[in-house]
Amino acid sequence: MGHVEGFMFPRTATGRSSLLPSPPWHYSGAMLTLEYRTDPAAVAELLPAPLEPADDDPGAVAVIWADWQSCSNSFDELLDPIRSQYLEVFVVARCKYRGRHFSRCLYIWVDRDYAMVRGHHQGYPKKLGSIFMTRPVEVGKAGPRLAPGGRFGATVAAYDRRLIEATFEITDTSDHAGFVNALPMLHNRWMPAIESDGSDSLDELVTMSGYDAEIGRSFTGTFDLSLFDSPTEELTRLAPRELIAGYWREVGVSWNGGTTLERNVLPAMHPS
Amino acid sequence: MGHVEGFMFPRTATGRSSLLPSPPWHYSGAMLTLEYRTDPAAVAELLPAPLEPADDDPGAVAVIWADWQSCSNSFDELLDPIRSQYLEVFVVARCKYRGRHFSRCLYIWVDRDYAMVRGHHQGYPKKLGSIFMTRPVEVGKAGPRLAPGGRFGATVAAYDRRLIEATFEITDTSDHAGFVNALPMLHNRWMPAIESDGSDSLDELVTMSGYDAEIGRSFTGTFDLSLFDSPTEELTRLAPRELIAGYWREVGVSWNGGTTLERNVLPAMHPS
Amino acid sequence: MGHVEGFMFPRTATGRSSLLPSPPWHYSGAMLTLEYRTDPAAVAELLPAPLEPADDDPGAVAVIWADWQSCSNSFDELLDPIRSQYLEVFVVARCKYRGRHFSRCLYIWVDRDYAMVRGHHQGYPKKLGSIFMTRPVEVGKAGPRLAPGGRFGATVAAYDRRLIEATFEITDTSDHAGFVNALPMLHNRWMPAIESDGSDSLDELVTMSGYDAEIGRSFTGTFDLSLFDSPTEELTRLAPRELIAGYWREVGVSWNGGTTLERNVLPAMHPS
């Protein structure tokens, strides 16, 4: 009695039940990034004070699909692939905080519980979704090649409703994947007090970046994108006004923590 | 810019995207409670200080399946049942905190994201699982009647592995559903700091109870229970030594917040 | 070597792997039946010769949700509820065959493999779907009561797209559940020849009914219904012109085979 372990709940005497192993966490996969411009006011309304819109191109948005394998430093998960494979799709904009620019995730869906809570730890507002993304192939007729003319589809649904559909066609190689998701992330981490009275027991502004990023094959291209309504989503407020460009690339990266920039706390409470 | 709303993330200008509507939340469903005794040390090792084992019967454990419909005070979710129906299974023990006894959830699985994060708000260490529980029927041969001799099965799996299997047979009506889950809940709410350095940005001890509880048909009976191993679970440490009794009953309840008993905080941080 | 057993494939020496146990099969559950009139031509175009439209009310259609438990005559599945619980939604019209009227399933979705192939055996053209239907409750605020004013929602999706949404409100008790699905079923059973040349190795017209039907609580009411498009569905061709009435009732029934009315065969082939 007395001591429990584990990076995340449930914490136990052994730590083995923790929903997450301790970082570092390693990721390898493919990312499809579709950048467009929406009404800058639609981005601005999603930035809580003291965040401000980006100085340049404040209506720029990226919708990003990622098809990952990830694992802990034990690498055990890679041999039980139900515990290492997942997909996510997220909507990113840029913002300014105290004069510095950051990327920021506005919405995100993922298809595994550990990846969902890992995101909550990082300030990503993750929900569950059903996510698909065409994979390139090397042989046969049932898939695109990683070459100009290669065409990909990508979708996300939640609660049995399609939320986003896109198609992408490679036109050329690329040495980058756009500018919207290229900055360190700036996220709020929030958890309401159990009193459910409008106060937050967790209220932080954090920043983070991956490390040991490794970029594989990398392409740019054209795309189309459809955003749909749902009783619990409001993606259509971010409707495209102008498409910028799409990017597909292989990415490897590791993560081992971030930095708290601001922390509001409720009064500490200890038994008298 | 500046103001975002929503009980839970993602918070937006309208609040509509929040993974959870504001409480109160209402629940109606059926609960199957299976009580047994394990090694008291196996319970004690799961109680972080300053929690202590219960004075009486400290090895008593309940494994509980619940087949819920739940909704917000708008009741909108009830007409889109994918957003109101879910199952959960949880393992409960009792503990003592500053001289008072509480129930405490040790492990829990649920099959919807909103119910998972609702649990995190309440200090339930929820993971996702695949959960099934036989339903009683009124006509035909394919189900038990709510009467002596009625037999039920109940299972939970996660990551494609069975974790718990049970069967239950009604022997009589009952005016209660056991003693292990009968007390106010005592939960820790934890979230590691983004620095991932072993410190917790959220570290609270909270208590809560439902209100407006309404009990429907209520039965007791005999049961058997099997707990299985998994690379990410340790349920077999709670192996039964002696079965006590099982209970099936219909329950309605509402929830509208709890009370923080202790709160440890990291230093507040504000830009200079 | 030489002898394999099992009602359905895979057939083995023991028969244990068969996707289906031998009939009889027993069913207990709740059915929500929503009857409306569409363009009679939209029904007629789905009736292969020699079927003809019903003499009376040939545009009448029923969309039916069923929330089942089912089992074989061993009743083993009831204690492993993942093997006994499933939902289905189906679209039914009536037709005339050689002067006699029948009910006929036009489209159907189900959420378990055994129920899907059981349907194929019976001539139901089953696909997989994600199906939800509000359940009545006896206590609490999170569900309708089986009484006037009780409101239910029902949905089906496939391939991450909503196909049908409906709501139903009880207005009164009922001694029936409409007329569209009230007749013996008339189904085609088809399987293309492996040559995939347009010929069918299985081409039968069959009829069947359940037995030992037992009706529980039974209600009628009002409803609304929305049908949606999809790249692989054409439900909007059956758009409602006039709503008739909705019905909710508890049903128990068993099934033990049907009758072949017509059978076209390709030439038998035996090694010379």
Add this chain to the structure above:
Amino acid sequence: MGHVEGFMFPRTATGRSSLLPSPPWHYSGAMLTLEYRTDPAAVAELLPAPLEPADDDPGAVAVIWADWQSCSNSFDELLDPIRSQYLEVFVVARCKYRGRHFSRCLYIWVDRDYAMVRGHHQGYPKKLGSIFMTRPVEVGKAGPRLAPGGRFGATVAAYDRRLIEATFEITDTSDHAGFVNALPMLHNRWMPAIESDGSDSLDELVTMSGYDAEIGRSFTGTFDLSLFDSPTEELTRLAPRELIAGYWREVGVSWNGGTTLERNVLPAMHPS
């Protein structure tokens, strides 16, 4: 009225609702083949007359995971990847029929309805399962490289129970993928009569092969394999006695029908 279209049910006036588009069907993906020897009697008991055990190495079995994209000749499915991506795992042995040797699928699980019924058309006794297979990566730490030392995991579960687990490690390149699944397939196609009296309305022996096979990167290696019990499976009867070798390779192939070798028919029935 009168004419309905569609390769598979449901057949309609337009043919659009068919669960399957007409062949040809194209496949691109990765296959992991694990070959071992079991008791030859365990294979022999799964071969219905007139099939006989293979002359050489009659206890040889292959367990094969495949991670596919597939599409029709329209290629439309590739841009809506939920309709083109699926996994399957199957158990294959060899047999002899009228003096000629064939490969034969004994058991198979797949994770999409269209792929399941496509299999039934081809005589594969497909059930639904949850299937995972490690994917190779080009960058980062979260996955194996296609090179000696690359390690892969592969699993299948059904009805919330693990059925097979395996790991594979590349030792070398390979110009083949073993001998068990290398022959034309020989399958029975069965569908019981609706009378459910033990007779089969569909009872054929068919053979088929793909065409335009294209082999990509190709490796061999060592593996381990675990088979588990379930109330509805009997894989442990095929327990390994001796492991042979494993193979991973990229495959592209198309399919456009097979050949009926034998056909037993029930009497044709036509209205008098």
